[in-house]
Amino acid sequence: MKYSAGNAEELKDKFWHELAGSSYVMLQLDGDPAGAAPMTASLDKHADSEIWFFTARDSRWARQGAATACYTSKGHDLFARFTGTLTEETDKARLDKQWSNFVEAWFPGGKTDPNLLFLRMDLGDAEIWSGELGALATAKMALGLNVRDEVAGKHVETAL
Known part of the structure; x- marks a missing residue:
């Protein structure tokens, strides 16, 4: 069973909220x-179809x-797998907006470091799973009881 249309939007919103709080992904x-390796996603609260990454050329x-x-x-x-296309972002205003001290720590030459590659991921499809089980399901799991009914419907396939 999958989330209904209304709940799917709630789960999608939760994904963006959680990603803003901890922006580490495994990217490949x-x-x-x-x-695949860990990368830090650079977000913009007004952009919900793009994510940026700073990497080396x-x-x-x-x-x-x-x-x-x-x-x-x-x-x-909350767990998610999402797809997209990585392309070089050439918008200097966007680079300025996403730049931070954390990025500068990796690129001592600053925004003009010749090895800096600023990438945009134009997002495509996603699968998002809610891992919230609640107290009853957790107690059932601890006792080795079936929790399949409790986890049904905690998954959505969507476009980001």
Whole structure:
């Protein structure tokens, strides 16, 4: 069973909220599935179909293209897998907006560091799972009882 249309939007909103609180994802190029590695997603609260990444021009992501990211919230109560396309972001205003001291720590040459590659991920489809079980389901699990009914309907396939 999947979320209804109304609940799907709630789960999607929860995904964006959780990602803003902990923006680490496992990112891979679809053409290099063994190359998944942790990356920090740079978000804009007004952009819900794009995520940005700062990386090096000699990194695996410099090839760009179709990509997949996996996400687990801090509390392990939300999981997501989403797809998109990585391309170089050339908008200087966007670079300024997403830039932070944390990024500068990786690029001592600043925004003009020759090895800096600023990528935009135009988002496609996603699957989002809610891991919230509640007290009753948790107690049932601790006793080894069936919790399948409690987890049914905590999943949505959607476009981000």
